[in-house]
Amino acid sequence: MIIEHKLVIADVKLIANFKSYVLYWKKRFSEQPVTDFCSVIKTNTEASEEQQENYFLLCDVLPEDRVLREELQQERLRIILEQQQCERTDTSFQRMCMFCNEEFKGNRSLLFNHMNEEHSFNVGLPDNLVYCNEFLDVLQRKMDNLQCLYCEKTFRNISTLKDHMRKKQHRKINAQNHEYDRFYIINYLELGKNWEEVQSEDDREIGRNNEEDWSDWEEHPISAVCLFCDKQADTNEKLLCHMKDNHYFDLHKIKVDLGLKFYQQVKLVNFIRRQIHQCRCHGCQEKFQTKMELITHMEKYSHVNVLPERSVWDQPQYYFPTYENDSLLCTLSDSEDEITTQNEEFPVIGEDLSRLEALRKTSVLNQLIQDSVPRR
Numbered sequence: 001m002i003i004e005h006k007l008v009i010a011d012v013k014l015i016a017n018f019k020s021y022v023l024y025w026k027k028r029f030s031e032q033p034v035t036d037f038c039s040v041i042k043t044n045t046e047a048s049e050e051q052q053e054n055y056f057l058l059c060d061v062l063p064e065d066r067v068l069r070e071e072l073q074q075e076r077l078r079i080i081l082e083q084q085q086c087e088r089t090d091t092s093f094q095r096m097c098m099f100c101n102e103e104f105k106g107n108r109s110l111l112f113n114h115m116n117e118e119h120s121f122n123v124g125l126p127d128n129l130v131y132c133n134e135f136l137d138v139l140q141r142k143m144d145n146l147q148c149l150y151c152e153k154t155f156r157n158i159s160t161l162k163d164h165m166r167k168k169q170h171r172k173i174n175a176q177n178h179e180y181d182r183f184y185i186i187n188y189l190e191l192g193k194n195w196e197e198v199q200s201e202d203d204r205e206i207g208r209n210n211e212e213d214w215s216d217w218e219e220h221p222i223s224a225v226c227l228f229c230d231k232q233a234d235t236n237e238k239l240l241c242h243m244k245d246n247h248y249f250d251l252h253k254i255k256v257d258l259g260l261k262f263y264q265q266v267k268l269v270n271f272i273r274r275q276i277h278q279c280r281c282h283g284c285q286e287k288f289q290t291k292m293e294l295i296t297h298m299e300k301y302s303h304v305n306v307l308p309e310r311s312v313w314d315q316p317q318y319y320f321p322t323y324e325n326d327s328l329l330c331t332l333s334d335s336e337d338e339i340t341t342q343n344e345e346f347p348v349i350g351e352d353l354s355r356l357e358a359l360r361k362t363s364v365l366n367q368l369i370q371d372s373v374p375r376r
Contacts, residue, residue: 002055005056006053006054006055006056007034007038007055007056007058008041008055008056008057008058009058009059010057010058010059010060011059011060014069015069015072016069016072016073016075016076017072017075017076020072021068021069021072024068025037025058028064034056035056037058037062037064037065038056038057038058038062039056039057039059039061040054040055040056040057041054041055041056041057042054042055043055073190076188077188077189080130080185080188081185083130083131084127084129084130084185087108087129087130087131087132088107088126088127090107090108091106091107093105093106093107093108093110093111093132095108095111095133095136097111097114097115097119098115098136098139098140098143099115099118099119099121099162100118100119102114108126108129108132109126109127112126113126117277117278119171120171121171121172122171122172123135123172123173124184128184128185128186129183129184129185130183130184130185130188131182131183132183134183135180135183138179138180139173143158143161146158146160146161147161148161148164148165148168148170149165149170149171149172149173149174150165150168150170150171150172150173150174151168151170151174152174152177224236224239224327224328224330225239225326225327225328226239226242226243226247227243227247227249227269227272227273227276227328228243228247228249228276228295228298228304229246229247229295231246236328236332239328240252247299247304248299248302248304248305249304249305250305251265251269254268254305254307258310262332263319264314265332266318266319266329266332267313267314267315267318267319268307268313268314268318269326269328269329269332270318270319270320270321270322270326270329271312271313271315271318272313273321273322273323273326274318274322276291276294277322277323279291279293279294280294281294281297281298281303282303282306282307282308282313283298283301283303283304283305283306283307283308284301284303284306285308
């Protein structure tokens, strides 16, 4: 079109359906002159009129063009949302895990949750994905080619690749790799904007809101969730009473008996949260298919109050919460008076922080800080 017809279309990559766009303007150009819609650009302005050429620029400065682009974008978004909804409710999904070859049937979330929990491979919420099978095909193809999913380096065998991804914390996809953009619904929401631009606008909006008047602020009480069921309470005391009365789990007594300081309580709570989330009994380590089966087992065999050896749960990895914004952690008591009075001879042993330092250096939070430095 540029060479033969001197027609330049601006921002071609932002047009959701290029075929429909071209067919629309083909019809309009047959009805009216091109100059009615396009800006005329003259080249070789210093040459004679015979040597000058006129090019025609078609862009969204023209209201009609802008409306057309937005309509095509909305139509594509409608199709994408329908596809996403179809995938979310599909129960015929069948796929093998690319890391351990375990097969999953039913909803796609089973596979993604498995890869997250068992292999620490997280691609975000499954409900945010679209064209899921194509996405998994891309990942599987890279694994088959012995290619790292994050840095794209190629290795000589599968063992070396797995060691690399584990040691370098590369069991994830690179958010800066736009090859994956088409598989995330956020990239279809606004015309000409990808996830980075959408999030930047959200951050700026939050910044503006923070500058507004806070005089009408109403504080909502903290709602802490039970370790064993979905019960919520607005105070620490109510929740502890609930767990004691309904699950026979006395966190306060455990704290006093074991002489737990604040951060040891944090690790214990995070350990139990992780075990319950993975449907595993923290008392005997037996794994179950559902949370209901797990709770029934724990109550039947009185495993709720059975804790493994301190070395199992008193680990640096349990400084990090299983769930984001776990309000129960914010309500733990930091008072040591009751501990020292009832456990006067309990030895105070300094914690080995060397492992924590090593964990900090490889932490995903550390990676996020590095990734936050603008690179492009």
